[in-house]
Each structure stands twice: as C-alpha cells, then as structure tokens.
Amino acid sequence: MPSDDPDAIEIQVIQDVLDTVEARLREQERCGLRLTVPRSRIFAVVLHAVISSARESYGCRATLDRAGILDAIFDGVEPTNAANATHPVDHAIRHHSVNTN
Numbered sequence: 582m583p584s585d586d587p588d589a590i591e592i593q594v595i596q597d598v599l600d601t602v603e604a605r606l607r608e609q610e611r612c613g614l615r616l617t618v619p620r621s622r623i624f625a626v627v628l629h630a631v632i633s634s635a636r637e638s639y640g641c642r643a644t645l646d647r648a649g650i651l652d653a654i655f656d657g658v659e660p661t662n663a664a665n666a667t668h669p670v671d672h673a674i675r676h677h678s679v680n681t682n
Contacts (some may be wrong), residue, residue, distance in 0.1 A: 587644060589645060590645075590646045591645045591646060593646075594645040594646045594648075594651070595628070595631075595645065597655065598627060598628060598631055598651075598654055599624060599628075600634070601654055601655055601658070601670065602623060602624055602627050602654075602670050602673075604671045605671070605674065606620065606674060609678070610672055612657060612676045612682075613680050613681045613682035614674065614679070614680055614681070615675055615678060615679055615680075615681045616674075616678045617677050617678055617679055619676040622677060623673050623677060626673040626677075627654065627655060627669055627670055627673050629646045629653070630650055630669045630673075631645055631650055631651065632645065632648070633650075634649045634650035635647055635649075636646035639664070643676035650669055653668055653669055654668075654669055654670055
C-alpha cells in the first residue's frame with residue numbers, strides 16, 4: 582500500500598536496496614565469488630552510495646527515495662555520474678570479493 586509518510590517511504594527504500602544487494606550477492610556467490618569483508622560492509626557501501634546520491638540531488642531536503650542512483654541499483658540502469666561508471670552493487674561486491682573457482 583503506497584504511503585505519503587516520509588519515514589515509511591525511506592524505510593521501504595532501504596528495504597528494497599538491501600533486498601537487491603542480497604539477491605545480487607547470492608547470485609555472485611553461486612558463481613563462485615567469496616567476499617573478503619563482512620556482508621554488512623557491502624550493504625554499508627551501497628547504502629552510503631544511496632545517501633550520497635540523495636544529498637547530491639536534493640541538498641538539505643534530501644530523502645532516500647529521491648536518490649538518483651536508485652535506478653542503477655533496482656533496474657540496472659547505468660549511473661549518470663562518471664565517478665561510479667559501473668553498477669553500484671556490482672562495484673561494491675567486486676571490490677570486496679575473490680573468485681574461488
């Protein structure tokens with residue numbers, strides 16, 4: 582059920598981001614990838630990217646649901662900023678994992 586409550590919207594965004602990262606991690610692990618950092622580090626890196634993206638886009642009135650990076654996380658759309666030219670979830674996983682195959 583859609584909500585206009587800003588807290589409920591942000592909590593849903595966080596949940597959706599975490600679910601997306603978890604699914605991608607499991608997919609990569611099935612392919613033989615093993616993390617070199619705690620799983621929570623990957624979640625923190627991606628959430629930081631969302632927070633930074635929201636701040637860049639909207640300044641003081643930044644909310645997580647306005648973060649420009651969300652399209653890249655949820656839909657696989659290429660990020661618009663040149664600093665993170667790769668998919669943010671893949672980027673976080675790639676820099677903190679090794680292939681065991």
